[in-house]
Amino acid sequence: MKVAVFPGSFDPITKGHEDIIKRAAKLFDVVYVGIGVNQSKKYLFDTAAKLSMLNQVFKEVENVKVEVYEGLTLDFCKEKEAQFIIRGLRNSVDFEYEKNIAGMHLTLNPLVETVIMLTAPEYAAINSTIVRELIKNKADVSAFVPEGLNLYEYL
Numbered sequence: 001m002k003v004a005v006f007p008g009s010f011d012p013i014t015k016g017h018e019d020i021i022k023r024a025a026k027l028f029d030v031v032y033v034g035i036g037v038n039q040s041k042k043y044l045f046d047t048a049a050k051l052s053m054l055n056q057v058f059k060e061v062e063n064v065k066v067e068v069y070e071g072l073t074l075d076f077c078k079e080k081e082a083q084f085i086i087r088g089l090r091n092s093v094d095f096e097y098e099k100n101i102a103g104m105h106l107t108l109n110p111l112v113e114t115v116i117m118l119t120a121p122e123y124a125a126i127n128s129t130i131v132r133e134l135i136k137n138k139a140d141v142s143a144f145v146p147e148g149l150n151l152y153e154y155l
């Protein structure tokens with residue numbers, strides 16, 4: 001069984017995340033979407049809201065499972081018996097950041113391989129930070145988030 005973890009803050013989920021996760025679901029037997037909780041970070045959406053929005057987005061994709069985890073992504077992989085970590089890559093800034101994390105993860109656990117997937121060009125400009133700013137200013141964010149998801153219901 002090829003088991004993968006897609007970790008992230010999902011504050012909030014965007015069309016970019018959705019696209020990578022759905023594409024990854026075609027490559028792996030199971031994809032665990034891990035909502036990472038870092039107690040020292042302030043989020044716009046709370047964990048329960050993220051869990052419910054992600055479950056709504058992936059309810060029809062049988063091999064995608066949404067979970068919450070605290071602590072290290074590699075520990076979450078161990079818990080799920082995952083051999084792969086999936087990350088999305090939008091641009092060269094993402095690349096420099098992802099390269100470092102993937103390199104450190106490989107040193108810590110050579111049995112877990114990081115798989116980097118390129119973002120589809122139409123989603124490469126989408127960024128959760130900017131979506132949050134738009135929401136704080138009550139803008140329409142439907143072009144950037146999964147179809148049918150009304151983020152204002154989750155605030």
Ligand code: ADP
Pocket residue numbers: 007008009010011014015016017020086087088089090094119120123124125126127128
């Ligand atoms: P983190 O805080 O771990 O970066 P994010 O939720 O912002 O959490 O991102 C999780 C993953 O999704 C990362 O691999 C990131 O590169 C990827 N990602 C973020 N935005 C997009 C996007 N627009 N298209 C594709 N992948 C994305």
